[in-house]
Amino acid sequence: MAREQSYIVGAYEHPTRKAPDKSVVQLHAECAAGALADAGLTKDDVDGYFSAGDERGFRAPPIVDFLNLKVRHCDFTDIGGSAPLQHIAHAAQAIAAGKCNVALVTLAGRPRTALVQPPPDVTEPDLLWEWPLRTSLLDSYALCARRHMHEYGTTSEQLAWIKVAASHHAQHNQYAMLPQVVTTEDVLASPMISEPLHRLDCCVISDGGGAVVVARPEIAKSLKRPRVKVIGAGESIQGQSAGRVELTASAARQSGAIAFAEAGVKPSDIRYASIYDSFTITVLIALEDLGFCKKGEGGRFVADGNLISGIGRLPFNTDGGGLCSNHPAMRGGITKVIEAVRQLRGEAHPAVQVNDCSLALAHGTGWLMGARHSCATLILERE
Template identity: 85%
Template sequence: MVHDKTAYIVGAYEHPTRKAPDKSVVQLHAECAAGALADAGLTKDDVDGYFCAGEEPGLGPLTMIDCLNLRVRHCDFTDIGGSAPLQHISHAAQAIAAGKCTVALVSLAGRPRSGWVDRQPDVTQPDLMWEMPIRKKIMDIYAMCARRHMHEYGTTSEQLAWIKVAASHHAQHNPFAMLPKVVTVQDVLASPIVSEPLHRLDCCVTSDGGGAILVTRPEIAKSLKRPRVKVIGAGEGFQGQSAGEVDLTGSAARQSGMVAFAEAGVTASDISYASIYDSFTITVLIALEDLGFCQKGQGGRFVADGNLISGVGRLPFNTDGGGLCNNHPATRGGITKVIEAVRQLRGEANPAVQVRDCSLALAHGTGWLMGTRHSSATLIMERE
């Protein structure tokens, strides 16, 4: 819970690289941190809290604190997958409200595109004992979610394709996007099937890079010469397989969204812009339903016909191109969702996709796999 709504995001930086064979993970973290500090007008000596989770070497935050030469009195390495950076912002806000730190740095970096870290799985892990023999793949799990949603609610591949189409319309204006070409519904459907019913263009990219966020107290935020973005709601959610009662069409966003909206005192209809984790098109559709932007089963109709395109639809989403077109650093795209939401609230998004009078934004992350065990984290931010 964010106590007394005292947390402000004052710095945000997205690393411009999408392939970094000449950089280490630590160097990417350092460059992201430097970028966020420069954006805020602060220095590393102002940082007294540090949060990270991902591909960090050694002992995670201990290694990073040392390598970044930080002097901190609070840190957190909670790892819940791709939603961890959003959870870290929430935890940083809690720590700031409790007086544990005053300026918190949240960073994420990785280089899976240049050199995947091959961590051998622990075959005694409860889930892996049963799932490894069937050679489970990430895309297969999400394909099952998509197929079940189609079966229960009549969702179509054409409707899912509109999510990719919207992302591509935004990515064309991002000079760093990996896939800047605008595509049509027909292009998505004509791309090869990777796991039925998902096509290649229903899947996110894989990139190197990262990003960083700075969170601080109101008096520090007000002393800086940057537009102020206040965190007014934060929620977390967790969903497993319920001893076999697997829910393929629902997600932990039902929990995280409910908490975040209640804390912020707003509803989904109040949101001007949404950053939604988009590992696959079906990830977006299910999250939008569970966050309350539309009724359960109506996600296909909600995303169709350009409804997610800035300047066209009623809910602009992922105006940087998202994971589907822009980047997916360290295979954990949560932090970039917050960065683009901050840009929108500051009025600093690309003019072609900037939402007019953007005052309330939502960022949502999904960690690990919908359809099995996964986490959700939701942030609601406002321009002050």
């Protein structure tokens, strides 16, 4: 990663949360058009394209052709919900290497309208053994939450504070699926879905998507938009280590350490954090592993409004995040970057805008924490 060789110059989040009248590729196209318009560029300026397999059969040639792009570099790496953050890092690396000048990153999906679960591919090494046990994504995260409670005394009320903070921010987002403010009592009173996780500990399911444009410095400085530099990036995958499973730790330990080292900053320097929030426990473990607090102290760190903008010491997910606003394609990484860009530009809602937000972190988690998962971390700076 070259500190000065890539900028995020355009960002767009699709306002749709349910799209029965749109295809996935149409959502990609609308997100791409929105991000390019935000940057002041056109599709003809794009020579690099990055995306992941947002639906079954999604492949590079058809989508590049549908968007009518002429690219000389592309990347369709799929590591789940953290893929968009990895794509931005890969785009920055490609720009630094001279492979492209303007990179477009898109994500889109329609799981709320057409939730289709493909049949399992039992040739995959994990599913061959696990599918008969019907291990689910929700159960895997619930297992992490229960183990964290067992080892560190974390409580359901502490986890609930993460949802409370997200709801305080979502009330100011006109597109949020769940804009109402909730209390810890509301979270604990919601139905138990997989013990110890309640319904309000879980993210929304939404259609929609988003896009980001990354450009080399000469192009970024010729545009009229505020410039956001990518100054650090890390990625990692954590598995079950041949049976030595770590339920209370994540790949964020590696991805965060790499990103902070490249950026030359510390967690205490971060003014705003976008943290992947598929479940409340996802946030708590990520905050610990990224170094915002010590392992086992996440419950105390998130309690009493510490994540609420204007109140707490670390404002997070000021759009409402996946817990309240949007989790497009069940891969919410792109929205984490978009809200971080809004904060750095000073374009977040005035009620949640962080004062003098010059340094932000965006972090994504993909696949199943507690089994095998990915993490990707970006450090972004306002120029």
